[in-house]
Amino acid sequence: xxxxxxxxxxxxxxxxxxxxxxxxxxxxxxxxxxxxxxxxxxxxxxxxxxxxxxxxxxxxxxxxxxxxxxxxxxxxxxxxxxxxxxxxxxxxxxxxxxxxxxxxxxxxxxxxxxxxxxxxxxxxxxxxxxxxxxxxxxxxxxxxxxxxxxxxxxxxxxxxxxxxxxxxxxxxxxxxxxxxxxxxxxxxxxxxxxxxxxxxxxxxxxxxxxxxxxxxxxxxxxxxxxxxxxxxxxxxxxxxxxxxxxxxxxxxxxxxxxxxxxxxxxxxxxxxxxxxxxxxxxxxxxxxxxxx
Amino acid sequence: xxxxxxxxxxxxxxxxxxxxxxxxxxxxxxxxxxxxxxxxxxxxxxxxxxxxxxxxxxxxxxxxxxxxxxxxxxxxxxxxxxxxxxxxxxxxxxxxxxxxxxxxxxxxxxxxxxxxxxxxxxxxxxxxxxxxxxxxxxxxxxxxxxxxxxxxxxxxxxxxxxxxxxxxxxxxxxxxxxxxxxxxxxxxxxxxxxxxxxxxxxxxxxxxxxxxxxxxxxxxxxxxxxxxxxxxxxxxxxxxxxxxxxxxxxxxxxxxxxxxxxxxxxxxxxxxxxxxxxx
Numbered sequence: 001x002x003x004x005x006x007x008x009x010x011x012x013x014x015x016x017x018x019x020x021x022x023x024x025x026x027x028x029x030x031x032x033x034x035x036x037x038x039x040x041x042x043x044x045x046x047x048x049x050x051x052x053x054x055x056x057x058x059x060x061x062x063x064x065x066x067x068x069x070x071x072x073x074x075x076x077x078x079x080x081x082x083x084x085x086x087x088x089x090x091x092x093x094x095x096x097x098x099x100x101x102x103x104x105x106x107x108x109x110x111x112x113x114x115x116x117x118x119x120x121x122x123x124x125x126x127x128x129x130x131x132x133x134x135x136x137x138x139x140x141x142x143x144x145x146x147x148x149x150x151x152x153x154x155x156x157x158x159x160x161x162x163x164x165x166x167x168x169x170x171x172x173x174x175x176x177x178x179x180x181x182x183x184x185x186x187x188x189x190x191x192x193x194x195x196x197x198x199x200x201x202x203x204x205x206x207x208x209x210x211x212x213x214x215x216x217x218x219x220x221x222x223x224x225x226x227x228x229x230x231x232x233x234x235x236x237x238x239x240x241x242x243x244x245x246x247x248x249x250x251x252x253x254x255x256x257x258x259x260x261x262x263x264x265x266x267x268x269x270x271x272x273x274x275x276x277x278x279x280x281x282x283x284x285x286x287x288x289x290x291x292x
Numbered sequence: 293x294x295x296x297x298x299x300x301x302x303x304x305x306x307x308x309x310x311x312x313x314x315x316x317x318x319x320x321x322x323x324x325x326x327x328x329x330x331x332x333x334x335x336x337x338x339x340x341x342x343x344x345x346x347x348x349x350x351x352x353x354x355x356x357x358x359x360x361x362x363x364x365x366x367x368x369x370x371x372x373x374x375x376x377x378x379x380x381x382x383x384x385x386x387x388x389x390x391x392x393x394x395x396x397x398x399x400x401x402x403x404x405x406x407x408x409x410x411x412x413x414x415x416x417x418x419x420x421x422x423x424x425x426x427x428x429x430x431x432x433x434x435x436x437x438x439x440x441x442x443x444x445x446x447x448x449x450x451x452x453x454x455x456x457x458x459x460x461x462x463x464x465x466x467x468x469x470x471x472x473x474x475x476x477x478x479x480x481x482x483x484x485x486x487x488x489x490x491x492x493x494x495x496x497x498x499x500x501x502x503x504x505x506x507x508x509x510x511x512x513x514x515x516x517x518x519x520x521x522x523x524x525x526x527x528x529x530x531x532x533x534x535x536x537x538x539x540x541x542x543x544x545x546x547x548x549x550x551x552x553x554x555x556x557x558x559x560x561x562x563x564x565x566x567x568x569x570x571x
Protein backbone atom coordinates (compact mmCIF):
# COMPACT_ATOMS: atom_id res chain seq x y z
CA UNK A 1 0.00 0.00 0.00
CA UNK A 2 1.23 3.45 -0.90
CA UNK A 3 1.89 5.76 1.99
CA UNK A 4 3.55 8.58 0.04
CA UNK A 5 1.03 10.95 -1.41
CA UNK A 6 0.95 10.35 -5.18
CA UNK A 7 1.68 13.23 -7.48
CA UNK A 8 -1.45 14.92 -8.77
CA UNK A 9 -2.16 13.05 -12.08
CA UNK A 10 -2.69 16.34 -13.98
CA UNK A 11 0.69 17.61 -12.92
CA UNK A 12 2.27 14.29 -13.76
CA UNK A 13 0.83 14.20 -17.26
CA UNK A 14 1.92 17.79 -17.81
CA UNK A 15 5.47 16.81 -16.90
CA UNK A 16 5.34 13.91 -19.32
CA UNK A 17 4.16 16.27 -22.06
CA UNK A 18 6.97 18.69 -21.34
CA UNK A 19 9.54 15.91 -21.43
CA UNK A 20 8.13 14.74 -24.77
CA UNK A 21 8.34 18.15 -26.42
CA UNK A 22 11.78 19.05 -25.01
CA UNK A 23 13.83 17.74 -27.96
CA UNK A 24 11.82 19.55 -30.60
CA UNK A 25 11.66 22.73 -28.53
CA UNK A 26 15.45 22.66 -28.25
CA UNK A 27 15.84 22.21 -32.01
CA UNK A 28 13.40 25.02 -32.82
CA UNK A 29 14.93 27.19 -30.10
CA UNK A 30 18.45 26.86 -31.37
CA UNK A 31 17.82 26.68 -35.10
CA UNK A 32 14.80 28.96 -35.46
CA UNK A 33 14.36 31.39 -32.55
CA UNK A 34 18.05 32.03 -31.92
CA UNK A 35 18.78 32.62 -35.63
CA UNK A 36 15.89 35.09 -35.92
CA UNK A 37 17.05 36.88 -32.77
CA UNK A 38 20.57 36.98 -34.19
CA UNK A 39 19.34 38.42 -37.47
CA UNK A 40 17.41 41.14 -35.64
CA UNK A 41 20.49 41.96 -33.54
CA UNK A 42 22.94 41.96 -36.43
CA UNK A 43 20.61 44.16 -38.48
CA UNK A 44 21.66 47.04 -36.19
CA UNK A 45 25.38 46.27 -36.54
CA UNK A 46 27.88 48.05 -38.75
CA UNK A 47 30.10 46.62 -41.46
CA UNK A 48 32.97 47.46 -43.75
CA UNK A 49 34.53 45.64 -46.69
CA UNK A 50 36.00 42.80 -44.71
CA UNK A 51 34.05 42.37 -41.49
CA UNK A 52 31.03 43.30 -39.44
CA UNK A 53 31.05 44.55 -35.83
CA UNK A 54 28.60 45.24 -32.98
CA UNK A 55 27.02 48.66 -33.16
CA UNK A 56 23.61 50.24 -32.81
CA UNK A 57 22.77 51.96 -36.06
CA UNK A 58 19.69 52.30 -38.20
CA UNK A 59 21.81 52.83 -41.31
CA UNK A 60 21.10 49.38 -42.71
CA UNK A 61 17.36 49.96 -42.49
CA UNK A 62 17.61 53.52 -43.77
CA UNK A 63 19.62 52.38 -46.76
CA UNK A 64 17.31 49.45 -47.47
CA UNK A 65 14.05 51.35 -47.11
CA UNK A 66 15.08 54.49 -49.00
CA UNK A 67 16.51 52.60 -51.94
CA UNK A 68 14.31 52.77 -55.02
CA UNK A 69 15.51 49.27 -55.91
CA UNK A 70 13.93 47.86 -52.75
CA UNK A 71 10.53 49.31 -53.52
CA UNK A 72 10.64 48.27 -57.15
CA UNK A 73 11.66 44.78 -56.10
CA UNK A 74 8.86 44.49 -53.56
CA UNK A 75 6.39 45.63 -56.16
CA UNK A 76 7.71 43.06 -58.61
CA UNK A 77 7.70 40.30 -55.99
CA UNK A 78 4.15 41.23 -55.06
CA UNK A 79 3.16 40.94 -58.71
CA UNK A 80 4.65 37.43 -58.80
CA UNK A 81 2.83 36.58 -55.56
CA UNK A 82 -0.56 37.72 -56.87
CA UNK A 83 -0.22 36.02 -60.26
CA UNK A 84 1.10 32.78 -58.78
CA UNK A 85 -1.58 32.79 -56.12
CA UNK A 86 -4.43 33.30 -58.61
CA UNK A 87 -3.27 30.47 -60.88
CA UNK A 88 -2.47 28.12 -58.00
CA UNK A 89 -5.84 28.80 -56.38
CA UNK A 90 -7.85 28.20 -59.56
CA UNK A 91 -5.86 25.10 -60.55
CA UNK A 92 -5.69 23.77 -57.00
CA UNK A 93 -9.41 24.21 -56.44
CA UNK A 94 -10.40 22.63 -59.75
CA UNK A 95 -8.10 19.64 -59.32
CA UNK A 96 -9.14 19.07 -55.71
CA UNK A 97 -12.83 19.47 -56.63
CA UNK A 98 -12.50 16.86 -59.35
CA UNK A 99 -10.74 14.44 -57.00
CA UNK A 100 -13.05 14.95 -54.06
CA UNK A 101 -16.46 15.16 -55.74
CA UNK A 102 -16.18 13.50 -59.13
CA UNK A 103 -13.93 10.52 -58.52
CA UNK A 104 -16.15 8.06 -56.73
CA UNK A 105 -13.93 5.15 -55.74
CA UNK A 106 -11.61 5.70 -52.80
CA UNK A 107 -8.63 3.71 -54.16
CA UNK A 108 -8.76 5.70 -57.42
CA UNK A 109 -9.01 8.90 -55.39
CA UNK A 110 -5.92 7.97 -53.38
CA UNK A 111 -3.99 6.91 -56.47
CA UNK A 112 -4.74 10.14 -58.34
CA UNK A 113 -3.97 12.18 -55.24
CA UNK A 114 -0.58 10.47 -55.02
CA UNK A 115 0.07 11.23 -58.68
CA UNK A 116 -0.43 14.90 -57.76
CA UNK A 117 1.82 14.77 -54.69
CA UNK A 118 4.78 12.73 -55.93
CA UNK A 119 6.51 15.71 -57.63
CA UNK A 120 6.48 17.43 -54.24
CA UNK A 121 8.96 14.81 -53.05
CA UNK A 122 11.38 15.36 -55.92
CA UNK A 123 13.93 18.11 -56.44
CA UNK A 124 12.62 21.64 -57.05
CA UNK A 125 15.79 22.64 -58.85
CA UNK A 126 15.49 19.80 -61.34
CA UNK A 127 11.82 20.59 -61.86
CA UNK A 128 12.77 24.17 -62.58
CA UNK A 129 15.58 23.29 -64.99
CA UNK A 130 13.27 20.97 -66.89
CA UNK A 131 11.38 23.95 -68.31
CA UNK A 132 14.40 25.14 -70.27
CA UNK A 133 14.25 22.67 -73.18
CA UNK A 134 10.52 23.19 -73.21
CA UNK A 135 10.41 26.97 -73.37
CA UNK A 136 13.66 27.87 -75.10
CA UNK A 137 14.00 29.50 -78.52
CA UNK A 138 14.18 26.11 -80.20
CA UNK A 139 12.15 24.46 -77.47
CA UNK A 140 9.15 22.19 -77.73
CA UNK A 141 6.62 24.97 -77.15
CA UNK A 142 8.01 27.11 -79.96
CA UNK A 143 8.30 24.24 -82.46
CA UNK A 144 4.73 23.23 -81.67
CA UNK A 145 3.45 26.79 -82.11
CA UNK A 146 5.32 27.20 -85.39
CA UNK A 147 4.16 23.88 -86.83
CA UNK A 148 0.58 24.75 -85.84
CA UNK A 149 0.99 28.02 -87.70
CA UNK A 150 0.19 30.15 -84.64
CA UNK A 151 3.39 32.11 -85.10
CA UNK A 152 6.12 32.33 -87.75
CA UNK A 153 8.98 33.38 -85.52
CA UNK A 154 9.89 31.62 -82.28
CA UNK A 155 8.47 33.54 -79.31
CA UNK A 156 11.29 35.11 -77.29
CA UNK A 157 9.28 35.79 -74.15
CA UNK A 158 8.66 32.15 -73.26
CA UNK A 159 11.92 31.63 -71.41
CA UNK A 160 13.83 34.13 -69.26
CA UNK A 161 10.83 36.35 -68.67
CA UNK A 162 8.16 37.12 -66.07
CA UNK A 163 5.99 34.58 -67.83
CA UNK A 164 8.59 31.87 -67.22
CA UNK A 165 8.92 32.88 -63.56
CA UNK A 166 5.18 32.64 -62.90
CA UNK A 167 4.93 29.40 -64.84
CA UNK A 168 7.73 27.85 -62.77
CA UNK A 169 6.18 29.07 -59.51
CA UNK A 170 2.79 27.62 -60.43
CA UNK A 171 4.47 24.38 -61.45
CA UNK A 172 6.39 24.15 -58.17
CA UNK A 173 3.72 25.30 -55.74
CA UNK A 174 0.29 24.28 -57.14
CA UNK A 175 0.55 21.14 -54.99
CA UNK A 176 0.59 23.27 -51.87
CA UNK A 177 -2.92 24.36 -52.88
CA UNK A 178 -4.23 20.99 -54.07
CA UNK A 179 -3.37 19.15 -50.84
CA UNK A 180 -5.05 21.38 -48.20
CA UNK A 181 -8.08 22.07 -50.40
CA UNK A 182 -8.52 18.35 -51.09
CA UNK A 183 -8.15 17.70 -47.37
CA UNK A 184 -10.98 20.10 -46.44
CA UNK A 185 -13.20 18.96 -49.30
CA UNK A 186 -12.95 15.33 -48.22
CA UNK A 187 -14.43 16.31 -44.90
CA UNK A 188 -17.46 18.05 -46.36
CA UNK A 189 -20.53 16.01 -45.53
CA UNK A 190 -21.83 14.82 -48.91
CA UNK A 191 -25.41 14.99 -47.62
CA UNK A 192 -25.11 18.80 -47.58
CA UNK A 193 -24.59 18.72 -51.32
CA UNK A 194 -27.53 16.35 -51.73
CA UNK A 195 -29.72 18.57 -49.55
CA UNK A 196 -28.85 21.57 -51.70
CA UNK A 197 -29.69 19.60 -54.83
CA UNK A 198 -33.00 18.40 -53.38
CA UNK A 199 -33.80 21.99 -52.52
CA UNK A 200 -33.42 22.79 -56.22
CA UNK A 201 -29.96 24.33 -56.38
CA UNK A 202 -28.14 24.14 -59.70
CA UNK A 203 -24.64 22.70 -59.89
CA UNK A 204 -23.20 26.21 -60.05
CA UNK A 205 -25.22 27.36 -57.03
CA UNK A 206 -24.05 24.35 -55.03
CA UNK A 207 -20.48 25.23 -55.92
CA UNK A 208 -20.82 28.88 -54.95
CA UNK A 209 -23.02 28.56 -51.88
CA UNK A 210 -22.04 25.22 -50.36
CA UNK A 211 -18.67 23.96 -51.50
CA UNK A 212 -16.61 27.15 -51.75
CA UNK A 213 -17.65 28.51 -48.31
CA UNK A 214 -16.89 25.14 -46.69
CA UNK A 215 -13.54 24.90 -48.50
CA UNK A 216 -12.33 28.34 -47.45
CA UNK A 217 -10.02 27.11 -44.67
CA UNK A 218 -8.22 24.81 -47.09
CA UNK A 219 -7.89 27.62 -49.63
CA UNK A 220 -6.46 29.86 -46.90
CA UNK A 221 -3.87 27.32 -45.75
CA UNK A 222 -2.80 26.74 -49.33
CA UNK A 223 -2.61 30.51 -49.88
CA UNK A 224 -0.38 30.96 -46.84
CA UNK A 225 2.03 28.38 -48.26
CA UNK A 226 2.06 29.86 -51.74
CA UNK A 227 2.46 33.45 -50.56
CA UNK A 228 5.33 32.70 -48.16
CA UNK A 229 7.14 30.44 -50.61
CA UNK A 230 7.01 33.03 -53.38
CA UNK A 231 7.92 35.92 -51.06
CA UNK A 232 10.96 34.05 -49.75
CA UNK A 233 12.12 32.70 -53.09
CA UNK A 234 15.86 32.80 -53.74
CA UNK A 235 16.49 30.94 -56.99
CA UNK A 236 13.37 30.59 -59.11
CA UNK A 237 13.12 34.26 -60.07
CA UNK A 238 16.82 34.52 -60.80
CA UNK A 239 16.90 31.33 -62.81
CA UNK A 240 13.71 31.66 -64.81
CA UNK A 241 14.09 35.36 -65.57
CA UNK A 242 17.65 34.79 -66.75
CA UNK A 243 18.83 37.28 -64.15
CA UNK A 244 16.60 40.07 -65.48
CA UNK A 245 14.12 40.22 -62.62
CA UNK A 246 14.97 40.88 -59.01
CA UNK A 247 13.29 39.37 -55.99
CA UNK A 248 13.50 40.20 -52.31
CA UNK A 249 15.25 36.89 -51.61
CA UNK A 250 17.80 37.74 -54.26
CA UNK A 251 18.57 41.12 -52.70
CA UNK A 252 19.33 39.26 -49.49
CA UNK A 253 21.45 36.60 -51.15
CA UNK A 254 23.39 39.25 -53.10
CA UNK A 255 24.18 41.10 -49.88
CA UNK A 256 25.25 37.82 -48.34
CA UNK A 257 27.59 37.04 -51.22
CA UNK A 258 29.14 40.51 -50.79
CA UNK A 259 29.58 39.60 -47.08
CA UNK A 260 27.42 42.58 -46.06
CA UNK A 261 25.75 40.55 -43.31
CA UNK A 262 24.19 43.45 -41.37
CA UNK A 263 22.63 44.77 -44.57
CA UNK A 264 21.34 41.28 -45.40
CA UNK A 265 19.99 41.00 -41.85
CA UNK A 266 18.10 44.29 -42.13
CA UNK A 267 16.61 43.26 -45.48
CA UNK A 268 15.63 39.94 -43.90
CA UNK A 269 13.87 41.62 -41.00
CA UNK A 270 11.87 43.77 -43.43
CA UNK A 271 10.97 40.67 -45.45
CA UNK A 272 9.98 38.80 -42.29
CA UNK A 273 7.74 41.63 -41.10
CA UNK A 274 6.10 41.85 -44.55
CA UNK A 275 5.46 38.12 -44.66
CA UNK A 276 4.11 38.03 -41.10
CA UNK A 277 1.75 40.92 -41.86
CA UNK A 278 0.42 39.12 -44.92
CA UNK A 279 -0.01 35.90 -42.93
CA UNK A 280 -1.63 37.79 -40.08
CA UNK A 281 -4.27 39.07 -42.47
CA UNK A 282 -4.87 35.61 -43.94
CA UNK A 283 -4.95 33.89 -40.53
CA UNK A 284 -7.92 36.01 -39.54
CA UNK A 285 -9.96 33.83 -41.86
CA UNK A 286 -8.93 30.42 -40.57
CA UNK A 287 -8.21 28.45 -37.40
CA UNK A 288 -5.36 26.14 -38.38
CA UNK A 289 -5.60 23.95 -35.30
CA UNK A 290 -9.15 22.98 -36.20
CA UNK A 291 -8.15 21.94 -39.68
CA UNK A 292 -5.85 19.05 -38.83
CA UNK B 293 -23.93 5.52 -58.40
CA UNK B 294 -24.97 8.65 -60.21
CA UNK B 295 -24.45 8.86 -63.96
CA UNK B 296 -21.41 10.89 -64.91
CA UNK B 297 -22.33 14.44 -65.77
CA UNK B 298 -20.86 16.48 -68.58
CA UNK B 299 -18.78 18.45 -66.10
CA UNK B 300 -17.06 15.19 -65.11
CA UNK B 301 -15.44 14.92 -68.52
CA UNK B 302 -14.44 18.59 -68.54
CA UNK B 303 -12.87 18.29 -65.12
CA UNK B 304 -11.20 15.00 -65.99
CA UNK B 305 -9.61 16.66 -69.02
CA UNK B 306 -8.44 19.53 -66.81
CA UNK B 307 -6.96 17.04 -64.37
CA UNK B 308 -5.16 15.20 -67.18
CA UNK B 309 -3.68 18.48 -68.41
CA UNK B 310 -2.55 19.28 -64.87
CA UNK B 311 -0.78 15.93 -64.61
CA UNK B 312 0.86 16.56 -67.98
CA UNK B 313 1.92 20.00 -66.73
CA UNK B 314 3.41 18.39 -63.59
CA UNK B 315 5.30 15.60 -65.33
CA UNK B 316 5.81 16.86 -68.90
CA UNK B 317 8.97 18.90 -68.29
CA UNK B 318 10.66 16.14 -66.31
CA UNK B 319 9.86 13.65 -69.04
CA UNK B 320 11.34 16.10 -71.56
CA UNK B 321 14.71 16.24 -69.80
CA UNK B 322 14.49 12.50 -69.31
CA UNK B 323 14.40 12.10 -73.08
CA UNK B 324 17.04 14.77 -73.69
CA UNK B 325 19.50 13.14 -71.32
CA UNK B 326 19.87 10.38 -73.93
CA UNK B 327 21.08 13.01 -76.40
CA UNK B 328 23.94 11.95 -78.70
CA UNK B 329 27.51 13.12 -77.89
CA UNK B 330 27.19 16.06 -80.33
CA UNK B 331 23.71 17.04 -79.15
CA UNK B 332 22.80 20.22 -77.29
CA UNK B 333 20.46 21.33 -74.53
CA UNK B 334 17.33 21.36 -76.69
CA UNK B 335 15.65 19.28 -79.34
CA UNK B 336 16.24 17.96 -81.95
CA UNK B 337 17.90 14.82 -80.69
CA UNK B 338 21.29 14.38 -82.31
CA UNK B 339 21.38 10.62 -82.11
CA UNK B 340 20.68 8.51 -79.04
CA UNK B 341 23.40 7.56 -76.57
CA UNK B 342 24.32 7.00 -72.95
CA UNK B 343 27.21 9.41 -73.42
CA UNK B 344 26.06 11.94 -70.79
CA UNK B 345 25.37 9.31 -68.18
CA UNK B 346 28.88 7.94 -68.76
CA UNK B 347 30.16 11.48 -68.30
CA UNK B 348 28.62 11.59 -64.85
CA UNK B 349 30.68 8.65 -63.71
CA UNK B 350 33.94 10.29 -64.72
CA UNK B 351 34.91 12.29 -61.68
CA UNK B 352 36.81 15.07 -63.44
CA UNK B 353 33.96 15.95 -65.80
CA UNK B 354 31.90 18.01 -63.36
CA UNK B 355 32.33 18.82 -59.65
CA UNK B 356 32.06 16.28 -56.88
CA UNK B 357 28.67 14.80 -57.71
CA UNK B 358 29.08 11.46 -56.01
CA UNK B 359 30.55 12.97 -52.86
CA UNK B 360 27.63 15.39 -52.64
CA UNK B 361 25.19 12.56 -53.31
CA UNK B 362 26.66 10.53 -50.43
CA UNK B 363 26.43 13.55 -48.13
CA UNK B 364 22.83 14.28 -49.13
CA UNK B 365 21.91 10.64 -48.60
CA UNK B 366 23.51 10.49 -45.16
CA UNK B 367 21.96 13.82 -44.17
CA UNK B 368 18.56 12.66 -45.44
CA UNK B 369 18.73 9.56 -43.25
CA UNK B 370 19.79 11.58 -40.19
CA UNK B 371 17.01 14.10 -40.70
CA UNK B 372 14.51 11.30 -41.33
CA UNK B 373 15.24 9.44 -38.09
CA UNK B 374 15.22 12.57 -35.94
CA UNK B 375 12.06 13.89 -37.61
CA UNK B 376 10.17 10.65 -37.01
CA UNK B 377 11.25 10.31 -33.36
CA UNK B 378 10.71 13.94 -32.38
CA UNK B 379 7.40 14.18 -34.27
CA UNK B 380 5.96 11.11 -32.57
CA UNK B 381 7.02 12.41 -29.16
CA UNK B 382 5.62 15.85 -29.94
CA UNK B 383 2.43 14.39 -31.38
CA UNK B 384 1.81 12.40 -28.19
CA UNK B 385 2.48 15.41 -25.99
CA UNK B 386 0.02 17.54 -27.92
CA UNK B 387 -2.85 15.11 -27.33
CA UNK B 388 -3.39 16.89 -24.04
CA UNK B 389 -3.23 20.60 -23.41
CA UNK B 390 -0.24 21.63 -21.35
CA UNK B 391 1.08 25.00 -20.27
CA UNK B 392 2.96 26.47 -23.20
CA UNK B 393 1.30 24.20 -25.75
CA UNK B 394 -0.21 26.96 -27.83
CA UNK B 395 3.00 29.00 -27.84
CA UNK B 396 4.86 25.90 -29.03
CA UNK B 397 2.18 25.24 -31.64
CA UNK B 398 2.65 28.71 -33.09
CA UNK B 399 6.42 28.23 -33.04
CA UNK B 400 5.96 25.08 -35.13
CA UNK B 401 3.76 26.95 -37.61
CA UNK B 402 6.28 29.81 -37.68
CA UNK B 403 8.99 27.32 -38.58
CA UNK B 404 6.97 26.44 -41.66
CA UNK B 405 6.25 29.96 -42.87
CA UNK B 406 9.46 31.82 -42.12
CA UNK B 407 11.32 32.24 -45.42
CA UNK B 408 14.05 29.60 -45.67
CA UNK B 409 16.76 32.09 -46.51
CA UNK B 410 16.28 33.67 -43.05
CA UNK B 411 16.93 30.39 -41.28
CA UNK B 412 19.98 29.89 -43.47
CA UNK B 413 21.32 33.38 -42.79
CA UNK B 414 20.55 33.28 -39.07
CA UNK B 415 22.17 29.90 -38.45
CA UNK B 416 25.14 30.98 -40.57
CA UNK B 417 25.49 34.18 -38.51
CA UNK B 418 25.33 32.33 -35.18
CA UNK B 419 28.06 29.93 -36.26
CA UNK B 420 30.08 32.86 -37.58
CA UNK B 421 29.78 34.87 -34.36
CA UNK B 422 30.52 31.84 -32.17
CA UNK B 423 33.51 31.15 -34.41
CA UNK B 424 32.28 27.66 -35.28
CA UNK B 425 32.65 26.09 -38.70
CA UNK B 426 29.42 25.49 -40.59
CA UNK B 427 29.13 21.89 -41.69
CA UNK B 428 26.32 20.00 -43.37
CA UNK B 429 26.09 17.52 -40.49
CA UNK B 430 25.77 20.18 -37.76
CA UNK B 431 24.42 23.55 -38.91
CA UNK B 432 22.96 22.11 -42.11
CA UNK B 433 21.32 19.30 -40.18
CA UNK B 434 19.69 21.67 -37.67
CA UNK B 435 18.55 24.13 -40.33
CA UNK B 436 16.87 21.31 -42.28
CA UNK B 437 15.08 20.06 -39.17
CA UNK B 438 13.27 23.41 -38.91
CA UNK B 439 11.69 22.52 -42.28
CA UNK B 440 10.98 18.78 -41.78
CA UNK B 441 9.82 18.82 -38.14
CA UNK B 442 6.73 21.00 -38.76
CA UNK B 443 5.60 18.67 -41.56
CA UNK B 444 6.16 15.62 -39.34
CA UNK B 445 4.35 17.22 -36.42
CA UNK B 446 1.37 18.39 -38.48
CA UNK B 447 0.99 14.84 -39.81
CA UNK B 448 1.16 13.46 -36.26
CA UNK B 449 -1.40 16.00 -35.02
CA UNK B 450 -3.75 14.91 -37.79
CA UNK B 451 -3.11 11.24 -36.96
CA UNK B 452 -3.80 11.62 -33.26
CA UNK B 453 -6.90 13.74 -33.89
CA UNK B 454 -8.37 10.69 -35.61
CA UNK B 455 -6.98 8.17 -33.12
CA UNK B 456 -9.54 6.01 -31.33
CA UNK B 457 -8.77 6.30 -27.63
CA UNK B 458 -10.70 3.17 -26.69
CA UNK B 459 -7.76 1.00 -27.81
CA UNK B 460 -5.57 2.57 -25.17
CA UNK B 461 -8.29 2.33 -22.54
CA UNK B 462 -8.67 -1.36 -23.33
CA UNK B 463 -4.91 -1.86 -22.93
CA UNK B 464 -4.94 -0.01 -19.63
CA UNK B 465 -7.88 -2.04 -18.38
CA UNK B 466 -5.93 -5.19 -19.16
CA UNK B 467 -3.13 -3.90 -16.95
CA UNK B 468 -0.66 -2.51 -19.49
CA UNK B 469 1.79 0.11 -18.24
CA UNK B 470 1.84 3.45 -20.09
CA UNK B 471 5.02 2.40 -21.91
CA UNK B 472 3.54 -0.99 -22.84
CA UNK B 473 0.45 0.78 -24.18
CA UNK B 474 2.57 2.98 -26.39
CA UNK B 475 4.88 0.18 -27.52
CA UNK B 476 2.28 -2.53 -28.22
CA UNK B 477 -0.89 -0.57 -29.00
CA UNK B 478 -0.27 3.00 -30.16
CA UNK B 479 2.89 2.56 -32.25
CA UNK B 480 1.64 -0.45 -34.25
CA UNK B 481 -1.59 1.41 -35.06
CA UNK B 482 0.17 4.56 -36.28
CA UNK B 483 3.05 2.70 -37.98
CA UNK B 484 1.88 3.32 -41.59
CA UNK B 485 1.66 7.05 -40.88
CA UNK B 486 5.17 7.01 -39.43
CA UNK B 487 6.43 5.75 -42.78
CA UNK B 488 4.74 8.79 -44.28
CA UNK B 489 6.55 11.08 -41.84
CA UNK B 490 9.81 9.32 -42.70
CA UNK B 491 9.14 9.89 -46.41
CA UNK B 492 8.66 13.60 -45.78
CA UNK B 493 11.75 13.76 -43.57
CA UNK B 494 14.02 12.09 -46.07
CA UNK B 495 12.82 13.68 -49.30
CA UNK B 496 12.46 17.23 -47.95
CA UNK B 497 16.01 17.02 -46.63
CA UNK B 498 17.39 15.36 -49.76
CA UNK B 499 16.00 18.16 -51.95
CA UNK B 500 16.43 21.10 -49.57
CA UNK B 501 18.21 24.07 -51.05
CA UNK B 502 17.68 27.46 -49.39
CA UNK B 503 18.10 26.32 -45.77
CA UNK B 504 21.31 24.52 -46.63
CA UNK B 505 22.73 27.33 -48.76
CA UNK B 506 24.65 29.10 -45.98
CA UNK B 507 24.80 26.23 -43.52
CA UNK B 508 26.46 23.42 -45.49
CA UNK B 509 30.01 24.73 -45.33
CA UNK B 510 32.70 23.69 -47.77
CA UNK B 511 31.17 20.32 -48.65
CA UNK B 512 28.11 20.74 -50.85
CA UNK B 513 24.96 18.69 -50.65
CA UNK B 514 23.52 17.44 -53.94
CA UNK B 515 20.99 20.27 -54.56
CA UNK B 516 23.74 22.86 -53.96
CA UNK B 517 26.01 20.98 -56.35
CA UNK B 518 23.29 20.81 -59.00
CA UNK B 519 22.54 24.49 -58.60
CA UNK B 520 26.23 25.27 -59.07
CA UNK B 521 26.15 23.21 -62.25
CA UNK B 522 23.20 25.14 -63.69
CA UNK B 523 25.33 28.26 -63.95
CA UNK B 524 28.44 26.72 -65.50
CA UNK B 525 27.50 23.45 -67.18
CA UNK B 526 25.91 23.84 -70.60
CA UNK B 527 25.76 20.24 -71.78
CA UNK B 528 23.07 17.57 -71.37
CA UNK B 529 25.15 16.08 -68.54
CA UNK B 530 22.96 18.29 -66.35
CA UNK B 531 19.86 16.53 -67.67
CA UNK B 532 21.48 13.15 -67.12
CA UNK B 533 22.07 14.08 -63.48
CA UNK B 534 18.53 15.45 -63.19
CA UNK B 535 17.10 12.25 -64.63
CA UNK B 536 19.16 10.08 -62.29
CA UNK B 537 18.24 11.95 -59.09
CA UNK B 538 14.57 12.08 -60.12
CA UNK B 539 14.65 8.32 -60.73
CA UNK B 540 16.33 7.91 -57.35
CA UNK B 541 13.55 9.97 -55.72
CA UNK B 542 10.93 7.83 -57.47
CA UNK B 543 12.59 4.67 -56.16
CA UNK B 544 12.62 6.09 -52.62
CA UNK B 545 8.99 7.24 -52.82
CA UNK B 546 7.96 3.93 -54.36
CA UNK B 547 9.62 1.87 -51.64
CA UNK B 548 8.11 3.98 -48.84
CA UNK B 549 4.64 3.72 -50.37
CA UNK B 550 5.10 -0.05 -50.80
CA UNK B 551 6.00 -0.38 -47.13
CA UNK B 552 2.88 1.59 -46.19
CA UNK B 553 0.72 -0.67 -48.37
CA UNK B 554 2.29 -3.81 -46.89
CA UNK B 555 1.84 -2.56 -43.30
CA UNK B 556 -1.78 -1.71 -44.03
CA UNK B 557 -2.40 -5.13 -45.49
CA UNK B 558 -0.72 -6.85 -42.54
CA UNK B 559 -2.90 -4.83 -40.17
CA UNK B 560 -6.07 -5.67 -42.03
CA UNK B 561 -5.14 -9.34 -42.01
CA UNK B 562 -4.45 -9.39 -38.30
CA UNK B 563 -7.67 -7.50 -37.71
CA UNK B 564 -9.78 -10.03 -39.57
CA UNK B 565 -8.00 -12.97 -37.96
CA UNK B 566 -8.72 -11.56 -34.53
CA UNK B 567 -12.34 -11.13 -35.54
CA UNK B 568 -12.54 -14.85 -36.19
CA UNK B 569 -11.04 -15.56 -32.83
CA UNK B 570 -7.89 -17.13 -34.29
CA UNK B 571 -5.39 -14.67 -32.88
